Amino acid sequence: MPDTTGTSIPVCPLAALAPGQMRLVEHEGRKIGVFNCAGTLYAIEDRCSHDDGPLAEGEFDAEACTVECPRHGSLFDLTTGRPKTLPAYAPVQTFPIAVEDDTIVLEVE
Amino acid sequence: MTVATPEVVAEKRELAGINADYKEKFGFHDPETGYAYKAPKGLSREVVESISEYKDEPRWMRDFRLKALEHFEARPTPTWGGNLGQIDFDDIHYFVRASETNSRDWSEVPEDIKNTFDRLGIPEAERKFLSGVGAQYESEVVYHQVNEKLEAQGVIFTDMDTALREHEDLLRQYWATIIPANDNKLAALNSAVWSGGSFVYVPAGVKVEMPLQAYFRINTENMGQFERTLIIAEEGSEVHYIEGCTAPVYSSDSLHSAVVEIVAKPSARVRYTTVQNWSQNVYNLVTKRAVVHEKATMEWVDCNLGSKLTMKYPSIYLLGPEAHGEILSIAFAGAGQHQDAGGKIIHAAPRTSSSIFSKSISKDGGRATYRGLLEVANGATEARSKVVCDALLLDENSRSDTYPTIRIDENDADVGHEATVSKIGDEQLFYLQSRGLSEEEASKMIVNGFIEPVTKELPMEYAVELNRLIELQMEGSIG
Numbered sequence: 001m002p003d004t005t006g007t008s009i010p011v012c013p014l015a016a017l018a019p020g021q022m023r024l025v026e027h028e029g030r031k032i033g034v035f036n037c038a039g040t041l042y043a044i045e046d047r048c049s050h051d052d053g054p055l056a057e058g059e060f061d062a063e064a065c066t067v068e069c070p071r072h073g074s075l076f077d078l079t080t081g082r083p084k085t086l087p088a089y090a091p092v093q094t095f096p097i098a099v100e101d102d103t104i105v106l107e108v109e
Numbered sequence: 110m111t112v113a114t115p116e117v118v119a120e121k122r123e124l125a126g127i128n129a130d131y132k133e134k135f136g137f138h139d140p141e142t143g144y145a146y147k148a149p150k151g152l153s154r155e156v157v158e159s160i161s162e163y164k165d166e167p168r169w170m171r172d173f174r175l176k177a178l179e180h181f182e183a184r185p186t187p188t189w190g191g192n193l194g195q196i197d198f199d200d201i202h203y204f205v206r207a208s209e210t211n212s213r214d215w216s217e218v219p220e221d222i223k224n225t226f227d228r229l230g231i232p233e234a235e236r237k238f239l240s241g242v243g244a245q246y247e248s249e250v251v252y253h254q255v256n257e258k259l260e261a262q263g264v265i266f267t268d269m270d271t272a273l274r275e276h277e278d279l280l281r282q283y284w285a286t287i288i289p290a291n292d293n294k295l296a297a298l299n300s301a302v303w304s305g306g307s308f309v310y311v312p313a314g315v316k317v318e319m320p321l322q323a324y325f326r327i328n329t330e331n332m333g334q335f336e337r338t339l340i341i342a343e344e345g346s347e348v349h350y351i352e353g354c355t356a357p358v359y360s361s362d363s364l365h366s367a368v369v370e371i372v373a374k375p376s377a378r379v380r381y382t383t384v385q386n387w388s389q390n391v392y393n394l395v396t397k398r399a400v401v402h403e404k405a406t407m408e409w410v411d412c413n414l415g416s417k418l419t420m421k422y423p424s425i426y427l428l429g430p431e432a433h434g435e436i437l438s439i440a441f442a443g444a445g446q447h448q449d450a451g452g453k454i455i456h457a458a459p460r461t462s463s464s465i466f467s468k469s470i471s472k473d474g475g476r477a478t479y480r481g482l483l484e485v486a487n488g489a490t491e492a493r494s495k496v497v498c499d500a501l502l503l504d505e506n507s508r509s510d511t512y513p514t515i516r517i518d519e520n521d522a523d524v525g526h527e528a529t530v531s532k533i534g535d536e537q538l539f540y541l542q543s544r545g546l547s548e549e550e551a552s553k554m555i556v557n558g559f560i561e562p563v564t565k566e567l568p569m570e571y572a573v574e575l576n577r578l579i580e581l582q583m584e585g586s587i588g
Contacts, residue, residue: 068289068291070291071291072289072291072292072293073180073289073290073291073292074289075289084286085285085286085287085289086286086287086288086289086292086398086400086426087289087292087398089426089428089455089457089486090457090486090487
């Protein structure tokens with residue numbers, strides 16, 4: 001579950017992440033992918049729950065709001081972090097995200 | 110166990126007359142006169158596009174194939190398991206259409222093909238004890254029939270190409286969700302050039318009493334067969350699907366790479382039985398996976414007798430509470446064969462249960478490998494599982510390997526694992542010979558007893574067939 005009492009991390013100006021784009025953020029050794037799905041922002045951990053593949057490097061479908069793990073093809077719903085296809089069956093962590101003063105801000109625990 | 114009664118002796122004499130060896134019974138091939146289409150050897154974007162165009166597929170399927178081709182090309186050939194280094198992917202026909210028609214009437218099937226399936230006993234089997242039959246010859250299904258009563262209940266049993274045309278929305282909902290195109294190199298290959306296979310849909314509460322069967326036959330030399338099967342068992346439904354396969358004996362290699370996806374909804378029950386008897390020039394590289402929801406049951410009964418190299422590990426994902434999975438695997442590796450088989454079960458929900466029983470027999474320098482995974486995920490509390498791998502070596506030159514992987518992330522899992530490797534003992538042979546059996550009969554009896562836990566799970570006709578096949582494989586193994 002997202003932790004709403006954590007640290008705020010500025011990601012980038014909102015204008016720098018257009019719809020259909022992804023940006024990778026690193027915080028204390030942990031990588032998080034921030035995705036712009038047709039104007040709505042989502043953030044998930046950059047680690048496939050199947051075998052730790054680099055999820056954010058996979059194909060991002062902004063229309064369906066999904067990302068496909070490049071390692072074995074599991075498709076993740078960016079809105080929930082849940083896999084829509086095997087071989088992954090467990091969700092990946094999602095993070096709250098907001099826009100403050102035209103800057104994208106990520107909340108991590 | 111078989112006893113040498115006069116009936117059994119008579120049956121054996123009869124069998125010796127019918128099934129002299131694989132080459133005569135299954136290893137024949139038909140002339141390729143009248144073939145509708147045979148793609149040139151090799152794999153390319155053009156070949157994939159032409160398959161899709163030839164089948165007049167929707168755009169999304171063409172795009173799926175082309176993306177899969179990119180995955181296939183980007184991935185290295187696996188270096189674990191068997192030796193895949195000798196497969197020449199450029200020396201294979203990826204699509205061969207023998208007939209323009211897919212018929213529901215045997216009389217409409219082209220003569221050569223009909224004769225082939227007659228020789229293999231398929232129409233007779235349908236009449237006797239099946240609810241439906243599909244027969245695939247080369248890349249496409251040439252005959253498909255399902256019991257009318259089942260059709261009236263909403264059961265769909267058709268070939269995959271027809272399903273894409275007639276049930277596109279239903280098919281697309283599940284397509285490649287169990288095995289994505291990028292799951293592994295061979296699944297990517299199948300996704301790029303798939304053709305044929307079965308589509309089975311069983312509505313909620315419908316119990317298909319008699320099995321559905323598909324029979325796969327390769328005829329052409331240097332052929333690749335890439336069928337794709339999808340079974341959806343809705344809530345509370347039951348179905349048993351059986352597949353068999355054979356091919357002619359050629360000196361050059363052929364490739365069979367299937368993808369099988371199964372969805373067992375809550376309280377459904379699915380059994381999938383394979384009697385694999387490819388000729389010994391076929392690489393058999395198959396991905397099979399099932400998802401099992403709450404209180405549902407999935408059973409794989411996987412018998413591998415033929416092929417040059419088989420790499421196949423049917424998988425079960427227990428995703429709902431109290432789901433149950435079973436894998437019964439039998440592998441017979443003779444001269445020049447490597448059976449790399451096993452299974453995977455993933456417990457991903459509470460109170461799930463499973464078992465894997467693997468039996469392998471190696472003879473004449475053959476190699477049988479058990480490769481399995483049992484995983485109990487975090488949150489899968491009160492999981493229970495048992496893994497048993499038994500290997501029987503019939504001579505000094507043969508080989509057996511066991512690679513069991515067990516991962517447990519819960520404290521209260523109840524998991525057992527047993528493994529044995531044994532040889533046919535001189536004392537066992539001596540004892541049976543002292544009862545009047547020849548050495549060969551005694552060996553067959555020991556082998557039949559060894560595999561009996563698997564054969565007893567098969568419908569009687571298949572158990573008899575499996576025993577016959579094993580007896581054939583055993584011919585000449587003694588003395």
